[in-house]
Amino acid sequence: MRKRMIAGNWKMNETYSEGVVLARGLAKELEAGTGDVDVVVCPPAVDLKGVSEVIEQESAPFALGAQNVYWEEKGAFTGETAPGMLTNIGATHCIIGHSERRGYFGETDEDINKKAKALMAHGIVPISCCGESLEVREAGMHVEFVVEQIKADTAGLTIDDPSRYVIAYEPIWAIGTGKTATADDAQEVCGAIRKTLAEVFGQETADGIRILYGGSAKPENVAGFLEKEDVDGALVGGASLKADSFAAMVKVVM
Numbered sequence: 058m059r060k061r062m063i064a065g066n067w068k069m070n071e072t073y074s075e076g077v078v079l080a081r082g083l084a085k086e087l088e089a090g091t092g093d094v095d096v097v098v099c100p101p102a103v104d105l106k107g108v109s110e111v112i113e114q115e116s117a118p119f120a121l122g123a124q125n126v127y128w129e130e131k132g133a134f135t136g137e138t139a140p141g142m143l144t145n146i147g148a149t150h151c152i153i154g155h156s157e158r159r160g161y162f163g164e165t166d167e168d169i170n171k172k173a174k175a176l177m178a179h180g181i182v183p184i185s186c187c188g189e190s191l192e193v194r195e196a197g198m199h200v201e202f203v204v205e206q207i208k209a210d211t212a213g214l215t216i217d218d219p220s221r222y223v224i225a226y227e228p229i230w231a232i233g234t235g236k237t238a239t240a241d242d243a244q245e246v247c248g249a250i251r252k253t254l255a256e257v258f259g260q261e262t263a264d265g266i267r268i269l270y271g272g273s274a275k276p277e278n279v280a281g282f283l284e285k286e287d288v289d290g291a292l293v294g295g296a297s298l299k300a301d302s303f304a305a306m307v308k309v310v311m
């Protein structure tokens with residue numbers, strides 16, 4: 058049985074002090090617990106330590122995730138963050154391969170694969186993103202496109218505990234646009250992702266890996282996605298920036 062996951066991607070929003078306030082607000086909203094749902098918040102790098110302290114002080118029922126990582130241990134890589142730096146401040150999860158990083162910063166499947174391996178070597182759970190552009194979707198090639206991303210992103214990975222590797226399917230045309238995929242659109246691709254994972258890692262491992270949907274997910278539509286067989290949660294951008302709307306999404310699927 059896969060545990061549901063709701064992860065918030067703050068992107069480049071919230072200063073350190075704003076992030077602390079948002080995390081405190083979320084801790085308050087969720088003080089009664091999150092039931093069977095794993096909740097993760099992914100603030101900008103400079104906010105991580107502050108949010109980590111809030112989680113500790115408030116015994117908040119959510120985990121801390123970063124939005125990016127570099128695969129080297131340390132050294133002359135100006136501007137980058139090593140996996141060991143994340144674990145040291147209490148981060149347990151990390152988004153990799155977000156379409157904004159692929160699109161604006163040239164991140165490749167090969168980079169994403171190296172990042173996944175480095176994170177897993179440090180016991181950090183990757184939330185590895187995939188998803189097609191509008192052009193690919195309109196050409197009817199979305200399933201093939203995402204399957205190729207999954208194969209490349211997972212090449213040579215060893216997954217001992219499938220609950221510690223997470224995929225997020227985020228059709229690019231639905232991110233921040235208010236345009237959501239339908240639950241059936243999400244299931245079509247998430248089902249194909251699980252089938253691919255079964256070919257690569259075996260059915261048992263594939264059945265244990267959570268696949269999240271992302272792209273204009275909000276309190277009003279999240280439950281519909283999670284009714285689908287292969288959708289195990291949501292990666293939330295915009296709606297994660299308000300404690301009440303993000304907490305509402307957790308409560309709807311608890």
Ligand code: PGA
Nearest residue numbers: 232233272273293294295
């Ligand atoms: P959105 O972003 O919920 O604002 O569409 C999702 C994401 O990019 O992770």
